Amino acid sequence: MPLSLQAAAPARARRRDSLAGARQVTATAFAAQGAAVAAVFTTVPGIQQHLGLSSLVTTVLMVTVALAAGAGSFAGLAAIRRVGAVAAMRCAAVATAAALLLIGWAPGQASVTVAYLLFGMALGGIDVSVNTRAAAVERAYGRSIFSSFYALWSVGGVASALLTAGMARLGRPPEQILTAQAALVLALALTIRSHPIADTAASGTPSETAAVPLGRRMWAKLVPFGLVLLVAYVIDSTVSAWSTVYLHQVLAASLPTAPLAYAAYQAGTITGRACADHLIRRTGPAAVIRAAALVAATALAALAGAPGWPYAIAAAGFVGLGVSAFTPLCLATAGRLQPDAAEAILARLNLFNYLGVISGAAASGLIGSSGHFRLAFAIPAVLALLPLVTARSFAHDARLRPGVHHT
Template sequence: MTQMTDLGRTRVAVAAGFFLQGLVFASIVTQAPRLKDRFDIGDGGLTGILVLVAVVSGVGSVLAGMIAQRRTSATAFRIALLTIGLGALLVGAAPSLPLVVAAFVVYGLGVGAVDAGMNMQGVRVQAAYGTSIMASFHGMWSVGGILGALYAAGVARVDVPFALSLVVIAIVTWAVALVAAPRFVRAQERDPGLSAKGLDLPWRPVLVFGLVILLFYASDTGILTWSSVYLEDALDASTSVAPLAYGAYQGGALVSRFGGDLLVRRIGAPAVVAIGTVTGVIGLATVVAAAAPAMAIIGFFVVGLGLAILAPLAFAALAGAVPARSLDVAIARMNIANYLGAILGGGLIGAAASADHLRWAFVIPLVLVPVVLLFTRSFRTADDLQRT
């Protein structure tokens, strides 16, 4: 009984880390207009900063793998959470554009390290439970993201200074991280003296599931960046209706992630991935074909309902495909695909959108996402972590 209680507390602690990542990200990104006004940053400059964050995040992911290899993933996760809090504080307090860029570098390092650390911890908690719970962890990221966006909208409405709004986020992040960290999984399933070159790390699963991660985050970033613009400019939606596109997408993601684990337990990960991919493609086709805002909003909901399950199951499948002693490093390296996808989504999809052909912005993921169907059988390793 005590062991199960302790495991439950560990699950809550790790879920809190996922929540904080979504909260901090949304609190910063959704206040981008205030940041632009404060430093007179153009659209190109803001895009450059976001690309820089994506690149630096890849470095942060690698650093998290190194820390986990030498210490534990719990240590890497704790340091990473404290770093995103620091990054938020620095972004809010920076008095000049060069210092804002430097602050985003700190934040980017933390983002990459948290993404790696939270998934390292998540798959270990799932293994301890012996059943699929990984999707619910990613669901907590979505909850944090929604609350962060609502918080950003609220502080802007009552005219709370940008810096103060992020000071509050930093304090909340540090407080929750320090309370949660003692409950993180501290297992180190490897020889501390083993070098990175000596790790038994099969590259095929890292590349296969990394490709799935890349395709998901390319679509996800494209929707985050261009869904509202698409509704407003191509479908003549009002400024109050246009944001509902991304809200609908996140609503679908919540349903997918909090319901996905139950589905995996019943029919297995490969079937869930196949169903999710096909559902996402149907949603993207609906978005591309939309003649009115309401149809596009429904399409974005269906996209979230289908595609949001891919990322958690990719990490779960990787955990079942590599030796335990190599798991942390494998997750850190595969996680780099997250940021390659973000760059692809912000770059390639953005190029199509900025060429006055907004529908083409969503034709690109519509064509790319079906590639996931070629690898659905590989996801059977996610089922290996469940008790028989």
């Protein structure tokens, strides 16, 4: 073997190891985010009972989280430009764990409102930073891997939901449950390390291209992806924020049983996201979006009409299966519109995310508080068909067309 090739082999091995490390750390950060979100949503009934909150007040708190997350997303963008994506997502994950502790130990309505506000800010920060890092890692790999990150997001959500259910079955109060959840998120956050990758635009160090202008047409290009993302988060926020309450109040499930709908929903997303990258490469993103929309709409209708909590848990699993591909496909495709400013694009796209969270959590909460939780799940079933109209926009990305493979 020529000496030049012998010298190059260790360098290639180091690059592969660094890229694999970057992928693993990014997946861990997604898992921490998923666990934190599940920790908040699955403890809503316990916090309601503990502090004597009405359904309307709880709805306002969930909207507060979404509004704060929107602000936190742009704060996270500023942090990325200053310290890099990896440092930003590590700090945001630690802040998220601290906010969970504050929610659990809040003595009254005013203090828990502040705690939820801080949680939303931290959540927005980790959201934009992990997606920026994931976009950079996917570009370095040169093939579709975005869904695998969101699969780990769902794994974290399932683990957290099962932790809530298990501790509730043991009779633990919400402050102890959220303390355990905060410890889980913190343990994951402390494993986040920086690994250099070939893509320097969002590689974990402060980006030199962060101030690249996006152009006047970028909003128009983002609209189709934004609409799908909005639908995804209307569905996600409705199921995440209110499925536990729905099972407990409408379908007479016990407090230990009620979080299992959220766990089933996240298990469905794990299954879908584990298969999504392969299906995208095989059939193309447009076909995946269309199939996912039909599955999600059907499953939401079944959830709305469930005669008992076992049927609702099964339906929630299929909702997760259907909605699983929406978010990673939107973010991955949008991030490739202008790779040298991916973090700014993703921060813009997150506005649709939080608009979906706000409208989904608020509308379903208001409808549910009036005693019509079944209607709160039926309305998103209709919205789930909207991606059928926008699916062709995903077909324009040559990197994701069927038969196009990259190593």
